[in-house]
Amino acid sequence: MSTPTESPSTPATDDDPSIDTAVADTSELSEAERGLLVDNLRYVLDGRWRATRDEVRRRANRADLLPDPSRTLEQARARILEEMRELSDEGFAAAGFGADHGGTGDVGASITAIEMLGYADLSLMVKAGVQWGLFGGAVENLGTARHHEKYVADTISLDLLGCFAMTETGHGSNVQELETTATYDAATKEFVIHSPTPSARKDYIGGAAEHARMASVFAQLITAGPGQEPESYGVHCFVVPIRDADGNDLPGVTTSDCGYKGGLPGVDNGRIMFDEVRIPKDNLLNRYADVEDDGTYSSPIENPNRRFFTMLGTLIRGRITVAATAGAASRKALAIATRYGLVRRQFDAPGDEEEIVILDYLGHQRKLLPLIAKSYAIAFAQNELTEELHEVQSDTPAESPDGSADDSKAGRQRELEANAAGLKAYATWHASHAINVAREACGGAGYLDENQISIIRGDIDVFTTFEGDNTVLTQLIAKEVLSAYADDVQGLSAGGWVRFIASMARDVVVEKTAARQVVQTLLESSDEDTEKSALTNRGTQLRLFRNREDHLVRTCAQRLRRATNDDNDAFEVFNNAQDHLLKVGQARTERIVLEAFVQAINDCDSRAAAEVLGKVCDLFVYSALEADLGWFMMHRHISVERAKAIRRGVNELCQDLRPHAATLVDAFGIPEELMGAPMIDNH
Amino acid sequence: MSTPTESPSTPATDDDPSIDTAVADTSELSEAERGLLVDNLRYVLDGRWRATRDEVRRRANRADLLPDPSRTLEQARARILEEMRELSDEGFAAAGFGADHGGTGDVGASITAIEMLGYADLSLMVKAGVQWGLFGGAVENLGTARHHEKYVADTISLDLLGCFAMTETGHGSNVQELETTATYDAATKEFVIHSPTPSARKDYIGGAAEHARMASVFAQLITAGPGQEPESYGVHCFVVPIRDADGNDLPGVTTSDCGYKGGLPGVDNGRIMFDEVRIPKDNLLNRYADVEDDGTYSSPIENPNRRFFTMLGTLIRGRITVAATAGAASRKALAIATRYGLVRRQFDAPGDEEEIVILDYLGHQRKLLPLIAKSYAIAFAQNELTEELHEVQSDTPAESPDGSADDSKAGRQRELEANAAGLKAYATWHASHAINVAREACGGAGYLDENQISIIRGDIDVFTTFEGDNTVLTQLIAKEVLSAYADDVQGLSAGGWVRFIASMARDVVVEKTAARQVVQTLLESSDEDTEKSALTNRGTQLRLFRNREDHLVRTCAQRLRRATNDDNDAFEVFNNAQDHLLKVGQARTERIVLEAFVQAINDCDSRAAAEVLGKVCDLFVYSALEADLGWFMMHRHISVERAKAIRRGVNELCQDLRPHAATLVDAFGIPEELMGAPMIDNH
Structure with a gap:
């Protein structure tokens, strides 16, 4: 293993040289040096809320928090509730709520803390997310002072257990078409909550089976002003008691x-049917819309679509928390598999006494190391996303919810939502895949629950579905990018949206987001013709990701413009391009993820850590390019020769990073008590 | 949807035309016509042991056979044992054993019947596989008359419950290095079975935790002839009682x-440690080796490696059964997801009253239909493999086990083993992936155990590991292909094997297997230059798959020859090429799978079924090419233009086959009582 010769982002003159800028072999580092490297890497990975991470690490470093597969369903549920009460007693939940409602108002800390629970037990994370993030979040963000006063303190303390009743049996992705109704009765000043059909049943609702006493129910608000016919104003959220004190x-x-x-x-996921359930008018969470005693509807946001999506937008926190936790779960499974790969031996090396450590096989490195690299990339993108959410939500005073605000703020919110959708899909698909691979990399031992990965595998599966089906979310970000976040596009049917795109000026679609400073500098240090700069050049790497995105956006828009031809059915035009559209969303997210990685390296103070991160970033880039080589070659963004260099490069980077494998996963900073696995410990 | 214009395998003159040879829309078929199409497709899918399939279908069409997640571990185990007893009472197990041992000697029927149990409960399939396939198979295939007389009838009747104690904590893939010893004591005419180290512990053994009374134990046989020093003769199998009648x-x-x-x-997977356990000498399963009373060792197979691999080779049945069951599990999950996709609606189509059936979205079709096509392909390859095993094992008289036999028979056995390894990896990776996708395609409903897919997902996971780790198996087939099934290559270390390859004559490596008749005819009907024949031409498709395999074999051999240079460490040469080697194995298997599909179409009597199968085969080919486009373009086997046509082709084939979706999964012939899913049934 050679010592470093050039920074990974220094432009090289030689075209695609064999990657020989190996970082120092960990085995050459003293234990103290390695410890420092781990600390420095962890510092970068931890991001802005590192203090929160350390706090949860300290408190959660207890093996009794791990899932115990011998528990019955009832026992498992009871145990998680017990752990929730412990968390609540420690003031865990306060960060998620405004200072004037009994919280401490630190959105980023709140998300980070819930994410960290994922290292212990994903059931605990989901239960905490439902109670404080979703139910509490709905009250906090869609309610007003009267709700905050009445519910927030009890939600934090668990004196009030809530659930988030949005999804119905018949509608999950298409929330605007929920069937539950909330009909205002002016005579009694009540809303009548009703499930008119079997498919209107609230379904999969965490907490609804057993523990929740109250639900934030999403329902079509129907009311009539004086002398008017009843009218539906779309989906709104209501606080509805569902159980008495005895359950x-x-x-x-x-x-x-x-x-x-x-x-x-x-x-405890469950279902709820409402049969003409009456609630006081005050239970409407009325930050964005209200109903007078006489039934008159009013909202500061006139356009019903915009109103609906503004309300939904405030609930983005749940989606971001789910993405963050998927990241944590991937890191834990990969850390366990990597440690196993470093102690497990199989088959003989000639001349050696012992069999070969399996992580010394290239095939095994190729399984795990690119996934570790991608996990680093996703962690950096996640940190940026959490930070942006924190800024946006901390920045929005609760008293000016008119949604019309200034355009830049609205644009920022829309972009945040698109990025959150994209990263949620990207991170949870990664998690599902990485955890599968990690399990398989541990053989039969990986299948035993005592070694944890099999449990994580079962728990993580639904992350690709809840808080937004990944395919729908990937499409959502693509639609937003293609329509350049145009107003009032949200809520259009597929056909309607295609007709909108078709009518847009050509240049709106291809308008580029301005690159952040560090990216701009790197881009400028590389040749515009990517084949002329070395592939180890970070600017070249950024260009390849950006060019792919631009190409896909431009060509997708062209395809969709066929809808202007009256002979073409707009839905068919949309549907025929759906694979293209999904690829837009994926390419866009992967570009954002890479740029976050580049930023993190740029911001890293430790030279040794930055050097390792540079290699990890290279491996992320090379393996991402390798996974999409067909596209890159088909559209002549990568030559045949370069394609071969990429395949070789992945191999070389795996071998370069092999000595750092333990360091890379130690830097995740997963509490050691939560990492127990007899297959490793008993070795 | 147009009516068929040309058979899918007719050579076209136009290069890569848009695929417009749509098969008849199922909606245009009468219910009777559709039923006939289903029956004809099922007839082809069912293969030679269709009578066995129908028999199991009839008996297993009972919802009470489905897994019940509310059972405790103890209850689940007890229930499966109860179901085993039912099976045994019905004579289920007899087919797996020779007629002269109390069985009916129908190997193919035996495998097929166990596979079919996978439609009910994979635990039942595994338990049956362990008892009758592995434990019983070891006695049947490694034992001689005295063992057959003593154990077979009781194994069939479950009066003797057995387990298969091969894997140890320290050794799973590298079976030759098992640490358990069986030391012969001439004084007492006993073998002493012993676990000398903690890693010698037998591990993950199905049945060892609770039910098994006896184990077929694999251990290093150590003995000394008169006046000789004790010597180890390698791994042999012994029948060892482990529990008394009370358990x-x-x-x-x-x-x-x-x-x-x-x-x-x-x-009930468990572990076994042996502390100087004494068994009579007769408990050695002595078909391939024996020990005289005085300790003299003898075997008709002199070479210890060949002896070991001959013994292992007779146990191939387990691996083939596992592959077959993975196929069944994939089909069931895909059938459930497809039926859900046909009733679930989401988002509005302009002008329609109802929302759109989700299988009408191209994105959803692209998720499920290529996996269904691949499942068809795998089913046909599996049928051929089972048939070949049946022929080979029915053909080998038990009394001539000298392994030296005639070369053609030995070659046939080696090829069977390689194909079994390759297909096991291919089919179980497909299963793991397809079931994951199926779960996700059903959203939150897919995560509920009542809809079955989540249970199948948990059960199938270990299939990529047991009966051979998939990566190790894929490498095994590659090594066999590269060394052209040379004698005595098995058992060489990585480095030793590379040195062997390096020393081989160049032409041995690239020697092609002669193509079967139907393949040869199709090859001849297409241009040698694949770009000159249409991609819809089956000959072109076959050429692309064959050319990929040949190219990979040739270039891999070239890389490995670097080991002839003395400066190169042979293990390093091997390791650096490991990704290449794995790709050889995958490409080879996929070619074999395609050829089995082509054969099945050729043999299909029903024109309507053959036409649909042609489309399904096209989709299998196009999506396999799409998944590997990077490689095909990088090595100039596919042009940029053709690559684009392939992407479009997958879309078009999905849309063409969409009307047949229900027909394609109905043809799997899964007993309806085993298909229960409230998300579909309550729609």
Whole structure:
């Protein structure tokens, strides 16, 4: 292993040289030096809320927090509730709520803390996310002072257990078409919550099976002003009591249990049917819309679509937390598999006494190391996303919710939502894949629950579905990019949206986001013709990711413009381009992820850490390019020769990073008590 | 949707025309016509042992056979044992054993029947596979008359419950290095079975935790002839009683429980340690080797490696059964997801009252239909493999086990083993992936155990590991192909094998297997230059798959020849080429799979079924090419223009096959009572 010769982002003159800028072999580092490297890498990975991470690390470093597969469903649920009460007693939940409602108002800390629970038990993370993030978040963000006063303190303390009743049996992705109704009755000043059909049943609702006493219910608000016909104003959110203090369904409410699932046994998912359940008018979470006593509807946001999506937008926190936790779960599974790969030996090396450590096989390195590199990349993008959410939500005073605000703020919110959608899909698909690979990399031992990965595998599966189906989310970001975040595009049907795109000026679609400073500098240090700069050049790497995105956006827009031809059915035009559209969303997210990685390296103070991160970033880039070589070659963004260099490069980078494998996963900073695995410990 | 214009395998003159040879829309078929099409497709899919399939279908069409996630581990295990007893009472197991041992001697029927159990409960399939396939198979294939007489009838009737104790904590893939010893004591005419180290512990053994009374134990046979020093003769198999009639460990035996796993709760996996356990000499399964009373060792196979691999080779049945069952599990999950995709609606189509059936989205079609096509392909390859095993094993008289036999028979056995290894990896990776995708395609409903896919997902996970780690198996087939099944290559270390390859004559490596008749005819109907024949031409498709394999074999051999240079470490040469080697194995298997599909179409009597199968085969080919486009373009086997046509082709084939989706999965012939899923049934 050679010593470093050039920074990974220094432009090289030689075209695609064999990657020989190996970082120092960890085995050459003293234990103290390696410890420092781990600390420095962890510092970068931890991001702005590193203090929160350390706090949770300290408190959660207890093996009794790990899932115990011998528990019955009832026991698992009871145990998680018990752990929730412990968390609550420690003031865990305060960060998620405004200082004037009994919280400490630190959005970023709140998300980070919930994410960290994922290292212990994903059921605990989901249960905490439902209670404080979703139910609490709905009250906090869609409610007003009267709700904050009445509910927030009890939500933090768990004196009020809530659930988030959005999804219905018939509608998950298409939330605007929920069937539950909330009809205003001016005579009694009440809303009547009702499930008119079997498919209107609230479904998969965490907490609804057993623990929740109250639900934030999403329903079509129907009201009539004086002398008017009743009218539907779209989906709004209502606080609806569902159980009494003894846990019995309240009159008109019928809950049931979703029963056994692919994982997350500690979360009591259930169903709710409403039969003309009456609630006081005040239970409408009325930050964005209200109803007068006489039934008159009013909202500061006139356009119903914009109103709906503004309300949904405030709930983005849940999606970001889910993405963050998927990152944590991937890191834990990969860390366990990597440590196993470093102690497990199989088959003989000639001349050696012992069999070969399996992580010394190129095939095994190729399984794990690119996934570790991608996990680093995703962690950096996640940190940026959390920070942006924190800024946007801390910045928005609760008293000016008119949604019209200034355009730049609205644009920032829309971009945040698009990025959150894209990263949620990207990170959870990665998690699902990485955890699968990690399990398989541990052979039969990986299948035993005592070694944890099999449990994580079951728990993580639904992350690709909840808080937004990944395919729908990937499409969402693509639609936003293609329509350049145009107003009032949200909520259009597929055909309607295509007609909108088709009508847009050509240049709007291809307008580029201005690059951040560090990216701009690197771009300028590389040749515009990517084949003329070395592939080890970070600027070249950025260009390849940017060019792919631009190419896809431009060509997708061209395809969609066929809808201007009256002979073409708009939905068919949309549908025929759906694979293209999904690829736009993926390419866009991967570009954002790379840029976050580049930023993190740029901001890293430790030279040794920056050097290792540079290699890790190279491996992320090379393996991402390798995974999409067909596209890059088909569209002549990468030559045949360079394609071969990429395949070789992945191999070389794996071998270069092999000595750092333990360091890279130690830097995740997963509490050691949560890393227990007899297959490693008993070796 | 147009009517068929040309058979899919007719050579076209136009280069890569848009695929417009749509098969008849199912919606245009009468219910009777559709039923006939389903029956004809099922007839082809069912293969030679269709009578066995129908028999199991009839008997297993009972919802009470489905896994019940509410069972505790103990209940799940007890229930599976109960189901095993039912099977045994019905004579289920007889087919797996020779007629002269109390069986009916129908190897193919035996494998097919166990595979079909996978439609009900994978725990049942595994438990049956362990008892009758592995334990019973070891006795049947490695034992001689005295063992057959003593054990077979009781194994069939479950009066004797057995387990298969091969894998140890320290050795799974590298079976030759097992540490358990069986030392012959001439004084007492006993073998002493012993676990000398903690890593010698037998591990993950199905049945060892609770039910098994006896184990077929693989151990290093150590003996000394008169006046000689004790010597190790390598791994042999012994029948060792481990529990008494009350289920207590026998003296010297310590069993323990592997506990909770990622799935398969009905299988009681456990561990066994032996402390100088004495068994009569007769308990050596002595078909391939024996020890005289005085300790003299003898074997008709002199070479220890060849002896070991001959013994292992007779156990190939387990691997083939696992591959077959992975196919069944994929088909079931895809069938459930497809049926859901046909009733689930989401988002509005302009002008329509109802929302759009999700399988009408191209994105959803692209998720499921290529996996269905691949499942067809795998099913046909599996049928051929089962048939070949049946022929080879039915053909080998038990009394001539000298392994030297005639070369053609030995070659046939070696090729069978290589194909079994390749298909096991290919089919189980497909299963793991397809079931994951199927779960996700059903959203939150897919995560509920009541809809089955989440359970199948947990159960199938370990299929990529047991009966041979997929990566190791893929490498095995590659090594066999590269060394042209040369004698005595098995058992060489990586470095030793590379040195062997390097010394081989160049032309041995690239020697092609003669193509079967139907393939040869199709090859001849297409241009040697694949770019000159249409991609819809089956001959062109076959050429692309064959050319990829040949190219990979040739270039891999070239890389490995670097080991002839003395400066190169042979292991390093091997390791640096490991990704290349794995790709050889995958390409080879995929070619074999395609050729089996082509054969099945050729043999299909129904024109309507053959036409649909042609389309399905096209989709299999196009999506396989799409998944590997990077390689095909990098090595100039596919042009940029053709690459684009392939992407478009997948879309068009998905849309063409969309009307047949229900037909394609109905043809799997999964008993309806085993297909229950409230998300579909309650729609």
